[in-house]
Amino acid sequence: MSIRRWSGAALLALFAIVISGCAVNRSTANVEPGSNLAAVKTIHVVRAPDDGRKVNDLIAERLTQMGYAASTGESKRADVDANMTYVDRWMWDLTMYMIELTLILRDPATDFPLARGNSFHTSLTRLSPKEMVQEVTANMFKDVKK
Amino acid sequence: MSAFRTRLAGLALIAGVLALAGCAAPADKQAMTVGKAVVVAKKHPYAVGVSVRGGSETTTTTSSNIADADLKAAIEGSIRETQVFREVVQGRNGQYELAVNVIQLSKPSFGFSFTVDMEAGWTVTRVSDNQVVFRKAIASTYTASSSDAFVGATRLRLAVEGAAKANISQGLAAIGAIDL
Numbered sequence: 001m002s003i004r005r006w007s008g009a010a011l012l013a014l015f016a017i018v019i020s021g022c023a024v025n026r027s028t029a030n031v032e033p034g035s036n037l038a039a040v041k042t043i044h045v046v047r048a049p050d051d052g053r054k055v056n057d058l059i060a061e062r063l064t065q066m067g068y069a070a071s072t073g074e075s076k077r078a079d080v081d082a083n084m085t086y087v088d089r090w091m092w093d094l095t096m097y098m099i100e101l102t103l104i105l106r107d108p109a110t111d112f113p114l115a116r117g118n119s120f121h122t123s124l125t126r127l128s129p130k131e132m133v134q135e136v137t138a139n140m141f142k143d144v145k146k
Numbered sequence: 147m148s149a150f151r152t153r154l155a156g157l158a159l160i161a162g163v164l165a166l167a168g169c170a171a172p173a174d175k176q177a178m179t180v181g182k183a184v185v186v187a188k189k190h191p192y193a194v195g196v197s198v199r200g201g202s203e204t205t206t207t208t209s210s211n212i213a214d215a216d217l218k219a220a221i222e223g224s225i226r227e228t229q230v231f232r233e234v235v236q237g238r239n240g241q242y243e244l245a246v247n248v249i250q251l252s253k254p255s256f257g258f259s260f261t262v263d264m265e266a267g268w269t270v271t272r273v274s275d276n277q278v279v280f281r282k283a284i285a286s287t288y289t290a291s292s293s294d295a296f297v298g299a300t301r302l303r304l305a306v307e308g309a310a311k312a313n314i315s316q317g318l319a320a321i322g323a324i325d326l
Contacts, residue, residue: 003151026202028200030199030200030247032245032247032267032269032281033243033245033269033271033278034269034271034278034281087250087252102250104249104250106283110281110282110283111283112267112281112282112283113247113249113265113267113283116200116247116249
């Protein structure tokens, strides 16, 4: 009986540990001191080397919707106002989903990070890749007056 | 009874694995602090305030992270040790403000050797006229091997702390090389 009780308690503890990570949401954006994002009109999205899901295309499409002259390609460009790099992390929970997306807007001359946006959603509150891109870009550029 | 024991042993094993996976500890500010061994070219006779963003807390669902407050304390301690600025003050009460923004902290999930890459944007602003006098992206890396720590979570924390310490060292050396 005692073993049964311990077994039940262990199962309960396991369940608590497993579900404790089910609903974490985080969404942040930082602009570096001295960076003027209002002056940025042309942005080039640099495809991450290991991106097989074409996240770069989603980002470029979103930036175009927001009114920027956006392009995308394999390497950085010097003839734009900013390059954008990104890090996408994926997780499996019945299906693959994007758990975290970080976008970094960089000075084309120095590669200095002008601004950074990040969204993190675990499985229960998962967003589609398109929604993740929308959330991060909205946060990054929310204070920019065009 | 035997089946019960087997099941219980299985549960204990799973619980042990989960517990180990969730035992990540945050990067320690003392371990990230640069000592007097790092020599800066110039010691600026000014007071500086430090602000840090982009870090994140370590939770039961994440591996080792660097909290903003801990990185700030490590940078402040490192400034005092290296004396790259005369004094550390809080807020914008000094002649300069150093803002450090953690851009990326890339960590592996598995392996015997854990290599962590860190990138941070370092900006120094003159408070009197809000002029940015220094800005640089600092990239650093550190590898902790199984000889450093047997437990993976500890090994990862050491790698995170090592990458942060190297970043602080490079950042302060770069600031020590400029004229203010």
